[in-house]
Amino acid sequence: MVPDVDVDPRVVRTRRDVLAAAREVLLEEGWERVTVSRVADRSGYARTTLYRHWPQRLDLLRDLIGEEARLVHTTPAGDLRSDLIAELEAFRVAVTSSGLGRVMIAIGQQARDDAELADLNRAMRADGAGVLEEIVAAGVERGELGGRVESGVAVARLVGPVLFGYLFEGDAGLDRRFVESVVDWFLLAAAAPAGQPRH
Amino acid sequence: MVPDVDVDPRVVRTRRDVLAAAREVLLEEGWERVTVSRVADRSGYARTTLYRHWPQRLDLLRDLIGEEARLVHTTPAGDLRSDLIAELEAFRVAVTSSGLGRVMIAIGQQARDDAELADLNRAMRADGAGVLEEIVAAGVERGELGGRVESGVAVARLVGPVLFGYLFEGDAGLDRRFVESVVDWFLLAAAAPAGQPRH
Structure with a gap:
């Protein structure tokens, strides 16, 4: 989807901010609420931006776990x-x-x-x-x-x-x-x- | 609450039916949905009946676990x-x-x-x-x-x-x-x- 995900600093920042927001939603509101649209609201990024990075809720969850597990x-x-x-x-x-x-x-x-x-x-x-x-x-x-x-x-x-x-x-x-x-x-x-x- | 819980056959039947309904709700709809009012709907008993046996959701959950664990x-x-x-x-x-x-x-x-x-x-x-x-x-x-x-x-x-x-x-x-x-x-x-x- 996003080829230079690790090198473009804007993309790095977006990913970091959004995953931090996803983590907050998870911890404060529970797992069921970690959806692309809820996380977009929380992070302040547009939903279209999030859907470009994470077409599905599952993609977002996968990255969130990747971050936690790292x-x-x-x-x-x-x-x-x-x-x-x-x-x-x-x-x-x-x-x-x-x-x-x-x-x-x-x-x-x-x-x-x-x-x-x-x-x-x-x-x-x-x-x-x-x-x-x-x-x-x-x-x-x-x-x-x-x-x-x-x-x-x-x-x-x-x-x-x-x-x-x-x-x-x-x-x-x-x-x-x-x-x-x-x-x-x-x-x-x-x-x-x-x-x-x-x- | 209900003194002769083990001897009155109507009470025994009510408890059995309601706990079976609670178990169905748990397995089919998930834990969050196991509330007194949802289980009442599912079991066909009146909410007032359920609240007499299980004043709080927690009482219902406790009995449900007791049944499963038995x-x-x-x-x-x-x-x-x-x-x-x-x-x-x-x-x-x-x-x-x-x-x-x-x-x-x-x-x-x-x-x-x-x-x-x-x-x-x-x-x-x-x-x-x-x-x-x-x-x-x-x-x-x-x-x-x-x-x-x-x-x-x-x-x-x-x-x-x-x-x-x-x-x-x-x-x-x-x-x-x-x-x-x-x-x-x-x-x-x-x-x-x-x-x-x-x-």
């Missing part, structure tokens, strides 16, 4: 435990302090009834979990995870407890120590001897 | 692994096939901004996780969990991955095997020697 990622340094803690902690902070938790959970819910959102949900899942999967895969490669950890499954075991805490425990117990304990628990199971009796 | 629980038989699998599997089935997942996640989200719903969320969390906590506590007591598992924390590690799968993986990978692997992972970590190096 805050989250860390750069692995090669130490399994501290890389996992840093990335999961960045996720925890983003989920509890930005709109990330709200928007990702809302999309996950709605995706169950909506094929377009299901595509977006899959893309969000892939982008969101990429760094964690990379850390786990590197740990498997270095022989630190006993070779029995599939990186996709690992994500559910690391992110799931944080998500549970976010939804059902309030933020009181959801701190850095919680994240460390989830990672240590994960590593204990990974390090357990393969032939371990099952109960 | 489906879920199992009775532990004393074998740690199979008790955990049975209870978590019952939760998985309820979450993926009834309105439980939708309603509990919606309440968890909304509870972050609403003190009344926060109370309901805490009650739901306590009721929902009670059997799992009981199974874990019994395992600790029998010396099968190394004594380092706090039952509240255990719930996040067991339920969290199922919740993650429900929201972000679609139902394809979310089957009984997934539940078994979550439980086995949990038990492996619990059985790992306490002095285990941390990475």
Whole structure:
């Protein structure tokens, strides 16, 4: 649609302003209200401008998630435990302090009834979990995870407890120590001897 | 409000019909539409009747969750692994096939901004996780969990991955095997020697 999206400073500014307005609408009025026309009103830009950048509501939501998720990622340094803690902690902070938790959970819910959102949900899942999967895969490669950890499954075991805490425990117990304990628990199971009796 | 709620057959029937209507509204129209007046229309009962049983929307939601959650629980038989699998599997089935997942996640989200719903969320969390906590506590007591598992924390590690799968993986990978692997992972970590190096 807009070829030089990253170089034209006016386009950069428009995108930044509009996505900031979309984020405000999301946080103050809820997910359902994040529509192109509502966000146009909020941002002060013309609807025609918004429709040029984001022909559909879904395009806007995709970019909004992209922006939120960009805050989250860390750069692995090669130490399994501290890389996992840093990335999961960045996720925890983003989920509890930005709109990330709200928007990702809302999309996950709605995706169950909506094929377009299901595509977006899959893309969000892939982008969101990429760094964690990379850390786990590197740990498997270095022989630190006993070779029995599939990186996709690992994500559910690391992110799931944080998500549970976010939804059902309030933020009181959801701190850095919680994240460390989830990672240590994960590593204990990974390090357990393969032939371990099952109960 | 209604003293002989469990014995008067007319009251039992009213409650059953109205909660069934509330469940339909939830599944077909979404959580926001589950109001006393909408549910009255749907059920065919008079609004005054509904308000007598459920003075507030919150009362209706509380009972709706109580009904959904009642489906879920199992009775532990004393074998740690199979008790955990049975209870978590019952939760998985309820979450993926009834309105439980939708309603509990919606309440968890909304509870972050609403003190009344926060109370309901805490009650739901306590009721929902009670059997799992009981199974874990019994395992600790029998010396099968190394004594380092706090039952509240255990719930996040067991339920969290199922919740993650429900929201972000679609139902394809979310089957009984997934539940078994979550439980086995949990038990492996619990059985790992306490002095285990941390990475």
